[in-house]
Amino acid sequence: MVVLIHTSKTMRTEPPGGRPTSAPALLDRAVELHAQLRTLSPRRIATLMELSPTLAARVHEQLAAWHADPVDQWPAVESFLGDIYSGLQVSSFSAADRTYASRHLRILSGLYGILRPYDGIRPYRLEMGQRLPGTKYSNLYKFWGSAIAEQLPKTGPIVNLAAAEYSKVVLDHVDPARVISPRFLTVNPKTGEPTFVAVHAKIARGAFARWLIVGRVKAATAALADFAELGYRFDPSASTPREPCFVCEDFEGTGLSIRRS
Numbered sequence: 664m665v666v667l668i669h670t671s672k673t674m675r676t677e678p679p680g681g682r683p684t685s686a687p688a689l690l691d692r693a694v695e696l697h698a699q700l701r702t703l704s705p706r707r708i709a710t711l712m713e714l715s716p717t718l719a720a721r722v723h724e725q726l727a728a729w730h731a732d733p734v735d736q737w738p739a740v741e742s743f744l745g746d747i748y749s750g751l752q753v754s755s756f757s758a759a760d761r762t763y764a765s766r767h768l769r770i771l772s773g774l775y776g777i778l779r780p781y782d783g784i785r786p787y788r789l790e791m792g793q794r795l796p797g798t799k800y801s802n803l804y805k806f807w808g809s810a811i812a813e814q815l816p817k818t819g820p821i822v823n824l825a826a827a828e829y830s831k832v833v834l835d836h837v838d839p840a841r842v843i844s845p846r847f848l849t850v851n852p853k854t855g856e857p858t859f860v861a862v863h864a865k866i867a868r869g870a871f872a873r874w875l876i877v878g879r880v881k882a883a884t885a886a887l888a889d890f891a892e893l894g895y896r897f898d899p900s901a902s903t904p905r906e907p908c909f910v911c912e913d914f915e916g917t918g919l920s921i922r923r924s
Contacts, residue, residue: 664767664819664820664821664822664875664881664882665767665768665769665815665816665819665820665821665822666767666768666769666822666824666872666875666876667769667770667771667821667822667823667824667825667829667830667833668747668751668768668769668770668771668824668825668868668869668872669747669770669771669772669791669825669826669828669829669830670743670745670770670771670772670773670778670829671743671744671745671746671747671748672745672788672790673743673744673745674742674743674744674786674787674788675737675741675742675743675744675786676786679737679738679741679742680741681738681741681781682738683733683736683737683738683739683781683782683783683784684738684765684781685765685779685781685782685783686733686736686782686783687739687775687776687777687778687779687782687783687784688776688777688779688782688814689775689776689777689810689811689814690731690775692776692806692807692810693731693774693775693776694731696774696789696795696800696806697726697729697774697787699795699796699797699800700726700787700789700795701726701727702796703723703726703795703796704723705719705720705722705723706719707796708722708723711793711794711795711796712788712790712793722788725785725786725787725788726787728785728786729785729786729787730785731785733783735785736783736784736785737783737784737785737786738780738781738782738783738784739770739772739775739778739779739780739781739782739783739784740753740764740768740770740778740780740781741753741754742784742786743770745865746862746865746866746869746919747824747865747866747868747869747872748869749866749869749916749919750865750866750867750868750869750870750871750872750873750893750916750919751869751870751872751873752869752870752873752919753780756876756877760876760877761780761781763876763879764780764781764876765779765780765781767875767876768780768872768876769814769815771791771811771825771829771830771832771833772789772791773789773790773791773792773793773803774787774789776807776810776811776814777811777814777815790828791803791804791828791829791831791832792828803832804831804832804835807832808836809836811832811833811836812832812833812835812836812837813836815833815837818841819841819882820841820842820843820882821833821837821841821842821843822843822844822845822871822872822875822882822887823842823843823844824844824845824868824869824871824872830844839905840905842905843882843887843904843905843906843907844905844906845868845871845887845890845906845907845908845909846859846864846901846906846907846908846909847859847863847864847867847868847871847895847908847909847910847911848860848864848898848901848908848909848910848911849863849910849911849912849914850910850911850912857898857901857910860914863911863914863916866893866916866919867892867893867895867909867911867916870892870893870916870919871890871892871909873892874890874892887907888907890909892915892916893911893914893915893916894911894912894913894914894915894916895909895910895911896909896910896911897909898910
């Protein structure tokens with residue numbers, strides 16, 4: 664089994680306490696992409712990424728400081744700040760959990776392609792759907808091609824907890840029968856109907872990944888139906904074998920979010 668999540672736009676400004684234990688598998692491609700990004704001025708970054716001048720200047724500074732020297736890298740899974748990572752709660756992983764996560768958890772990234780949780784990285788900002796100048800880089804899905812999917816096991820289930828923008832770079836190159844994509848819905852108190860709430864779903868994806876890792880859960884539909892974190896319960900009527908659906912009436916993960924939910 665492999666579990667897919669994706670990076671977040673926001674990263675820590677100070678290194679976390681841990682040290683990387685591995686290097687990204689596609690680091691040479693990241694170096695190539697970085698060289699292209701370094702040609703962009705703050706104004707061009709602001710236009711391409713639709714950022715404020717202040718944030719664009721910060722991204723430009725990150726790119727200037729980025730390097731592949733293994734001496735000064737941060738563990739990937741400890742570097743990202745976002746709702747998925749709020750749900751994942753890696754700071755409470757045991758040593759055995761970290762080892763298991765290194766084998767089974769993968770993070771999809773616009774710059775690095777694919778990361779093991781404790782691969783070493785530097786701060787950056789590049790979403791998978793971003794278009795860059797130059798024919799080769801105008802479409803990152805074409806740039807990465809099948810390279811990311813080739814880093815995954817050739818057989819076994821893929822639990823897809825990544826956003827569509829990221830998972831597309833894998834799903835276009837693997838057997839759909841291998842993929843399980845859980846859905847997370849919250850009951851609307853006004854209508855009584857389950858609905859998609861983005862912040863809730865992102866935290867739930869992280870919590871689901873954590874549940875799989877800490878519980879060493881096997882990716883069979885019957886086993887996945889036992890997920891009951893944050894107030895979610897399996898809804899068989901809204902589920903299929905490849906898209907199990909989990910519904911909560913009262914979301915219990917609000918305190919985990921980095922923003923108000």
